[in-house]
Every structure is written in C-alpha cells, then in structure tokens.
Amino acid sequence: MHRLILAISLLVSLMMYTSCTNQPTERNPELAAFFDTYFEERLKLFPLEATTQGDNRYNDQLPNDISAEFIANTRQFFTNNLQQLQTFDRERLSDEDKVSYDIFKREMEVQLEGLKFHQEYIPFQQFWGLPLTFGQLGSGAGAQPFKTVKDYEDWLKRVSAFKAWGDTAIANMRQGLATNLVLPASLVVKMIPQMNELVVNEPVQSLFYGPIKTMPADFSPEEKNRLTAAYKKAIQEDIVPTYRKLSDFLKNEYLPKARASSGIDMVPQGSALYxxxxxxxxxxxxxxxxxxxxxxxxxxxxxxxxxxxxxxxxxxxxxxxxxxxxxxxxxxxxxxxxxxxxxxxxxxxxxxxxxxxxxxxxxxxxxxxxxxxxxxxxxxxxxxxxxxxxxxxxxxxxxxxxxxxxxxxxxxxxxxxxxxxxxxxxxxxxxxxxxxxxxxxxxxxxxxxxxxxxxxxxxxxxxxxxxxxxxxxxxxxxxxxxxxxxxxxxxxxxxxxxxxxxxxxxxxxxxxxxxxxxxxxxxxxxxxxxxxxxxxxxxxxLKIRELRSKYEQQLGNKFSLAAFHDEFLKDGCMPLDVLERKMDAWAERVK
Structure with missing residues (x-):
C-alpha cells in the first residue's frame, strides 16, 4: 500500500511538473502579428506619434484629430482591437505575453471610456496641445526632420492641414461654450499671448522660418529658392492667419464666457471625468x-x-x-x-x-x-x-x-x-x-x-x-x-x-x-x-519604493539593486498593477 501511494504521489508530481513545463515560454506568433498590425494601423491614425518615434513615413500627414469623423474612426479602431484581443486565451500565453495582453486590454478599455467625455471640446490649453506642438515641430529644432528636400515638402503638407485643424478647434470650443465644457478664464489669458507670439508681419521673423535659415548646403540653388518662396507663402497664408484667428477667438469670444471656477468638477460630468x-x-x-x-x-x-x-x-x-x-x-x-x-x-x-x-x-x-x-x-x-x-x-x-x-x-x-x-x-x-x-x-x-x-x-x-x-x-x-x-x-x-x-x-x-x-x-x-x-x-x-523595500526584505543577500532596476526597466511602461505582478514573478525566480 505504501508503495502504491508513493507511486501515485510520484505520478501526480510528474503530471504537475509536466503541466508547469507546458506553460509557453516563447511569444505567441499570432499575438505578435496582431500587435504589429495594431501598431502599424495606429501610426497611420496618429502620424505625429510616428514622427516622435523617428518613423518618417507619415511626416506629411496631420489628421484633424478633433473632428467628429476622426473620433468615430478612433472609437471603431479601439473597439475592433479589443474584440480581436479577446480571441486569444490569456491563460495559454507565456508570462511576457500575459504582460503585453494585460497592458493592451487596459489601454483599449481606457481609450474607449474616455471618448464619452467630449474632451475634444477643449482641444488645447496653455500647457499642451497642437498649437504649441506645431511650433516645436516647425522650428527645425524638434522631432520633425529637415534634412532632405522631401522633408521640407512634407512639412508644407502638414502646414496646409493645420489650417483645417484650427477651424475645427474653434468650432469645438464653441460647442464647449454651448454645453458649459469650458476652460477657466485664468488659463485662457495665458493662451492668448502664446498664439500672438507666433503672429508676425514678416515671414523671416517667424519661428517657422527656422528650417530655411538652416537649409542643408547640398540643396541646389533652384531648390533653395523654391522652398524659401513656399515657406514664406505658407507662413503668410496658412500659419499666421491660423494663429491670429485662434488668438482673436480666444480673446473676443471665448474669454468673456470662460468659467471663474478652478476645478473640472464644475463642468457637466466633471466628477465622473475627474x-x-x-x-x-x-x-x-x-x-x-x-x-x-x-x-x-x-x-x-x-x-x-x-x-x-x-x-x-x-x-x-x-x-x-x-x-x-x-x-x-x-x-x-x-x-x-x-x-x-x-x-x-x-x-x-x-x-x-x-x-x-x-x-x-x-x-x-x-x-x-x-x-x-x-x-x-x-x-x-x-x-x-x-x-x-x-x-x-x-x-x-x-x-x-x-x-x-x-x-x-x-x-x-x-x-x-x-x-x-x-x-x-x-x-x-x-x-x-x-x-x-x-x-x-x-x-x-x-x-x-x-x-x-x-x-x-x-x-x-x-x-x-x-x-x-x-x-x-x-x-x-x-x-x-x-x-x-x-x-x-x-x-x-x-x-x-x-x-x-x-x-x-x-x-x-x-x-x-x-x-x-x-x-x-x-x-x-x-x-x-x-x-x-x-x-x-x-x-x-511610492509604489516603486514599496516594491524595492519588499524585495530587499524577501531576497536578503540575493537582492541586487542593479538587477531590480534592470528588470523594472526591461519591459517598458505599464500600469502599476501589471508591474507588480511582473516584479513579483521576477522575485520568485531570484529566490
């Protein structure tokens, strides 16, 4: 009887070991392909992200990302990707894929939830938004490259799209005024001089003339003359009028109706939004x-x-x-x-x-x-x-x-x-x-x-x-x-x-x-x-310090600060709950 129990025990242990070792250790190729497809589609949808990452394929594109049509497309994009993700069985994935799955699922859900709050009615403020980012990109000192003739032509296409974005921003802010989703007046007064700073009388005075001043020496005289004329025209006819229009709207129409309150809880759905x-x-x-x-x-x-x-x-x-x-x-x-x-x-x-x-x-x-x-x-x-x-x-x-x-x-x-x-x-x-x-x-x-x-x-x-x-x-x-x-x-x-x-x-x-x-x-x-x-x-x-202290205690002399930092940074940004599960698994492996 003792031998039979021993044999059964060994068999159960073997089955448990086999079950554990059947846990995938490699990334799932179908899931990887799905993530790749998502990323490529995302860059087409958000080309400024591509530019920031050094991917120059979409440097000529500037979608009107605050328009109703764009937002509808975005909603469909996140919905479709969330549905596709759920065709994969999370429990059959490797530990690394589970981390990716959890990050991705949360991202889709959070993006979809945010769309119901109509944040496009406040398309920018004094701290960030396209009117400020646009100045950084067009100055020649930001992420937008100005090394080839194509680079210079790409930027001109973005400039022509900026005009439409500015018109939509004003229409959206009017919608915000109608629904009481507006900025505090104390912020609006800071935005007006930011817009005015980019309104100039002569194109050569413009921040956006920067790339012409630093044009590569290997451009032909004809190219230099053509691009110089095109940039002056774009500054005069597209950029300056857009910033002037934004400034005038903020000063004459938006500021008088901006709110006196400070907190977002004072706008419709404000508490839920916060x-x-x-x-x-x-x-x-x-x-x-x-x-x-x-x-x-x-x-x-x-x-x-x-x-x-x-x-x-x-x-x-x-x-x-x-x-x-x-x-x-x-x-x-x-x-x-x-x-x-x-x-x-x-x-x-x-x-x-x-x-x-x-x-x-x-x-x-x-x-x-x-x-x-x-x-x-x-x-x-x-x-x-x-x-x-x-x-x-x-x-x-x-x-x-x-x-x-x-x-x-x-x-x-x-x-x-x-x-x-x-x-x-x-x-x-x-x-x-x-x-x-x-x-x-x-x-x-x-x-x-x-x-x-x-x-x-x-x-x-x-x-x-x-x-x-x-x-x-x-x-x-x-x-x-x-x-x-x-x-x-x-x-x-x-x-x-x-x-x-x-x-x-x-x-x-x-x-x-x-x-x-x-x-x-x-x-x-x-x-x-x-x-x-x-x-x-x-x-x-506070969470990172809490995790470090926890593992210092758990691991004793097996704890290495360099190993902790390397593991923390290895898989990039993630939500804190996903991070803690990942770091706990690392500590178990170290034990």
Missing part, C-alpha cells in the same frame, strides 16, 4: 480622497525633513522664513549666462557617472544632450525631457528654460531635477524601452505617467547613493522637489474634487515649499489644465 482621469494617470483604483490623505501624510513627513536641514545650516527662523531666505539671498544666484546654467547641469552628469555603473547593468545607446528651451515657449515652460528616436539618430534632449540666467536659483533642486528629467530618469527609462526590439512595438513606444513619472521621481531619491546631495542646500532642493510632488496630491484633488480655489491652491503650495508666486501660479494652472496628471508622479514613486 475619477476617470485619476484612474488613467495613476493606473490604480485609488479614490481621489485616498490620494488626498496620502498627500497630507507625505507633506507632513517631508516638512520634518526640511526642518532638519534648516537646523543643519544654522538658520534660526521659521521654515517659511527659511524658504524666503532660499528665494532671496543673492548667494543662491551665481549665474550670469545661460551657458553657466547648462555647464552646472553638465557637471552634475559628470559627477554621477561613476556610481551609475553600480546601479544599472543595461544603459541606453541613445545619445543625450542638454539644451536651453527655445525662446518662443521659454516663458511658460518647465524643464523637460524630449525623447530621442529609437534608432539613436536624434538624441534625447534635456531642455532647461533660462529666461534670465541671473534669476536661476541653485537651491531650486538642480541635482534632483537632472536625476528626474535626464539621467537616470526619463532618458534611461524611455531610451531603454524604445531600444528593446523584443517588445511589441505598442509597448516600445507606450507611456504611462504613473510608471514613467513615478520612475523619474524615484530616481530623485537615488541622489545620495549616486554621490549627490552632499551640499545641504542641494538636499533642501531635492526635498523641495519631493514636497512639490506631495503637494500636488493635495492641490490636484483639492482643485478638482474638494472645491479648492486657484488662489487657495497657490497659497498651500507656497506655504509648504520654497517656490515663488509666479512659479506656484504656473504650476497650479498646469494642474487646472490637465487634471489628474500631476498625481502620477508621487503615486508611481
């Missing part, structure tokens, strides 16, 4: 109230850290007085030229390079540059990272706005800013994702704020390990940046779900971090323009 945006940006099911409470807790924790720095440097006043000291003391304003500021960031890069090797086994091949933000958008821009192309032909660029170098404050968190926007933050994460040709393309070029911004904020917390924050004022700057993201949880939810006014939000921000009134105003107005987006940073960073 709940949707919170889910979209955080990739969690956390409620606005949960996030608000997390924000209050984090603000209190970081304030206590700031008090310690204040004591360390021997400042005897209150924390508010310390903030004022950091803003006003002339010793914190050492720069005279924009190049001085850029050199300071280059020195930060040089300082961290030796320690990066202990934290990352895999690093990007994509080149990296530090540049000053272009003048036309510098006044209202934040420091930012513009991704390079997947093939490395266009570098990743860390843009720094420097309207006046003499007003650039070294306690603003330069070291933490570099870790976040540049290396190892956005540059490592986005470049490694794009360079991983084993991923389906929709994953290689996807973006989730909670993952991407969460990673960048988590990278700020690596400062001490990377050899930074040795100066208490730079550490105070890093705490200021962390506080900034914690404050966002309070004010974003406050504005859009708790009736907090713009002025109350500005005051709360200034009470809790060393920021000027102009800086706080620009930030709060950004959150008013893109509700929920600012939540993604802190929610993502």
């Amino acid at each position: 709940t949707y945006l919170v889910k979209t940006w955080t990739t969690t099911d956390k409620t606005p109230e949960e996030i608000y409470q997390t924000g209050l807790t984090e603000v209190a924790r970081i304030r206590s850290e700031m008090e310690k720095v204040k004591q360390q440097v021997g400042f005897t006043g209150t924390l508010d007085e310390f903030f004022t000291h950091l803003k006003n003391d002339p010793k914190f304003y050492p720069y005279k030229t924009p190049e001085d500021v850029l050199d300071a960031f280059r020195s930060i890069q040089a300082k961290i390079e030796p320690n990066l090797k202990t934290m990352f086994t895999k690093t990007p091949k994509t080149p990296f540059e530090i540049r000053q933000t272009e003048k036309f958008r510098e006044a209202s821009a934040s420091a930012e990272y513009n991704q390079g192309s997947a093939d490395g032909s266009r570098p990743g660029i860390f843009y720094v706005p420097i309207p006046d170098a003499a007003k650039f404050n070294i306690t603003s968190g330069m070291e933490s800013l570099f870790l976040h926007e540049a290396i190892p933050g956005h540059h490592y994460q986005i470049s490694l994702q794009q360079e991983n040709t084993n991923l389906p393309k929709f994953q290689r070029f996807s973006w989730y704020g909670a993952y991407g911004e969460g990673w960048a904020l988590y990278c700020e917390s690596l400062g001490i390990e990377l050899g930074l924050y040795t100066d208490p004022y730079q550490y105070m700057g890093a705490l200021g940046d962390e506080m900034h993201r914690a404050v966002r949880l309070v004010v974003d939810v406050g504005l859009h779900a708790k009736k907090m006014t713009r002025e109350q939000a500005i005051k709360y921000m200034m009470d809790n971090e060393p920021i000027s009134e102009d800086g706080a105003t620009a930030e709060i107005e950004r959150y008013m323009a893109i509700p929920g987006q600012a939540l993604s940073y802190k929610i993502g960073a």
Whole structure:
C-alpha cells in the first residue's frame, strides 16, 4: 500500500511538473502579428506619434484629430482591437505575453471610456496641445526632420492641414461654450499671448522660418529658392492667419464666457471625468480622497525633513522664513549666462557617472544632450525631457528654460531635477524601452505617467547613493522637489474634487515649499489644465519604493539593486498593477 501511494504521489508530481513545463515560454506568433498590425494601423491614425518615434513615413500627414469623423474612426479602431484581443486565451500565453495582453486590454478599455467625455471640446490649453506642438515641430529644432528636400515638402503638407485643424478647434470650443465644457478664464489669458507670439508681419521673423535659415548646403540653388518662396507663402497664408484667428477667438469670444471656477468638477460630468482621469494617470483604483490623505501624510513627513536641514545650516527662523531666505539671498544666484546654467547641469552628469555603473547593468545607446528651451515657449515652460528616436539618430534632449540666467536659483533642486528629467530618469527609462526590439512595438513606444513619472521621481531619491546631495542646500532642493510632488496630491484633488480655489491652491503650495508666486501660479494652472496628471508622479514613486523595500526584505543577500532596476526597466511602461505582478514573478525566480 505504501508503495502504491508513493507511486501515485510520484505520478501526480510528474503530471504537475509536466503541466508547469507546458506553460509557453516563447511569444505567441499570432499575438505578435496582431500587435504589429495594431501598431502599424495606429501610426497611420496618429502620424505625429510616428514622427516622435523617428518613423518618417507619415511626416506629411496631420489628421484633424478633433473632428467628429476622426473620433468615430478612433472609437471603431479601439473597439475592433479589443474584440480581436479577446480571441486569444490569456491563460495559454507565456508570462511576457500575459504582460503585453494585460497592458493592451487596459489601454483599449481606457481609450474607449474616455471618448464619452467630449474632451475634444477643449482641444488645447496653455500647457499642451497642437498649437504649441506645431511650433516645436516647425522650428527645425524638434522631432520633425529637415534634412532632405522631401522633408521640407512634407512639412508644407502638414502646414496646409493645420489650417483645417484650427477651424475645427474653434468650432469645438464653441460647442464647449454651448454645453458649459469650458476652460477657466485664468488659463485662457495665458493662451492668448502664446498664439500672438507666433503672429508676425514678416515671414523671416517667424519661428517657422527656422528650417530655411538652416537649409542643408547640398540643396541646389533652384531648390533653395523654391522652398524659401513656399515657406514664406505658407507662413503668410496658412500659419499666421491660423494663429491670429485662434488668438482673436480666444480673446473676443471665448474669454468673456470662460468659467471663474478652478476645478473640472464644475463642468457637466466633471466628477465622473475627474475619477476617470485619476484612474488613467495613476493606473490604480485609488479614490481621489485616498490620494488626498496620502498627500497630507507625505507633506507632513517631508516638512520634518526640511526642518532638519534648516537646523543643519544654522538658520534660526521659521521654515517659511527659511524658504524666503532660499528665494532671496543673492548667494543662491551665481549665474550670469545661460551657458553657466547648462555647464552646472553638465557637471552634475559628470559627477554621477561613476556610481551609475553600480546601479544599472543595461544603459541606453541613445545619445543625450542638454539644451536651453527655445525662446518662443521659454516663458511658460518647465524643464523637460524630449525623447530621442529609437534608432539613436536624434538624441534625447534635456531642455532647461533660462529666461534670465541671473534669476536661476541653485537651491531650486538642480541635482534632483537632472536625476528626474535626464539621467537616470526619463532618458534611461524611455531610451531603454524604445531600444528593446523584443517588445511589441505598442509597448516600445507606450507611456504611462504613473510608471514613467513615478520612475523619474524615484530616481530623485537615488541622489545620495549616486554621490549627490552632499551640499545641504542641494538636499533642501531635492526635498523641495519631493514636497512639490506631495503637494500636488493635495492641490490636484483639492482643485478638482474638494472645491479648492486657484488662489487657495497657490497659497498651500507656497506655504509648504520654497517656490515663488509666479512659479506656484504656473504650476497650479498646469494642474487646472490637465487634471489628474500631476498625481502620477508621487503615486508611481511610492509604489516603486514599496516594491524595492519588499524585495530587499524577501531576497536578503540575493537582492541586487542593479538587477531590480534592470528588470523594472526591461519591459517598458505599464500600469502599476501589471508591474507588480511582473516584479513579483521576477522575485520568485531570484529566490
């Protein structure tokens, strides 16, 4: 009997082992083909995405992506792809394919859900939208290439389509006025000068004349003359009239009817829209109230850290007085030229390079540059990272706005800013994702704020390990940046779900971090323009730190920080719940 039980036990074990080993380890070729087809169709639908990725096949196309016809096509596209995905049995897929399946399914569902809120009635604002992106593309310094005659002709076709987009934007905003889906007046007044900045009397004064000034020397004289004339005509007849029309509409028709309220909850379906945006940006099911409470807790924790720095440097006043000291003391304003500021960031890069090797086994091949933000958008821009192309032909660029170098404050968190926007933050994460040709393309070029911004904020917390924050004022700057993201949880939810006014939000921000009134105003107005987006940073960073701590405890001396970082970055952006399942599986393999 004992032998029979033993035999049965061995047989059951063998069957279980066989069942486990039958789990596919390779990617499903039919699923891969489906994902490839989706990606190709998506690039045709959204050609600006292709341009950003360095795929130049659709550089002459600019669909009217806020028109009713385009939105109907988009709805059908996402519906069809969701239905096709569900023909695959998820349980019969490899672990990597399950990750891809889960990301894709969620993406289709979220995109479809968002269409019911008519966000096309607010087609742009002061922070982002095609009128601003168009300036970057057409300047010759952005993602749109200007290397061949065809490149120059491609752009002219986009210019002619921009005129139609502008007319639709005005019609949509009129529809928004009719249905009370409108922007706050305090944002509209910022949009009008942005439009006016691109209205010029002479084409040669235009930002869009930039590519003519830098035309390749190998173009023939005939080509140069023809393209110069065509660009002058396009600027005079298409670009300037469109920006003038947008400016006049905003000033004369839209601003008088813009709303006095600050939060999105004050428009029709506003509360439901905010709940949707919170889910979209955080990739969690956390409620606005949960996030608000997390924000209050984090603000209190970081304030206590700031008090310690204040004591360390021997400042005897209150924390508010310390903030004022950091803003006003002339010793914190050492720069005279924009190049001085850029050199300071280059020195930060040089300082961290030796320690990066202990934290990352895999690093990007994509080149990296530090540049000053272009003048036309510098006044209202934040420091930012513009991704390079997947093939490395266009570098990743860390843009720094420097309207006046003499007003650039070294306690603003330069070291933490570099870790976040540049290396190892956005540059490592986005470049490694794009360079991983084993991923389906929709994953290689996807973006989730909670993952991407969460990673960048988590990278700020690596400062001490990377050899930074040795100066208490730079550490105070890093705490200021962390506080900034914690404050966002309070004010974003406050504005859009708790009736907090713009002025109350500005005051709360200034009470809790060393920021000027102009800086706080620009930030709060950004959150008013893109509700929920600012939540993604802190929610993502808290999850990454939570996972790291969990695996450090679980794995003990088997835990490798470089291996953790490599695994985290390997499969690119994904929702946080998908990420945790993936990382848990990695920890099991390490065990």
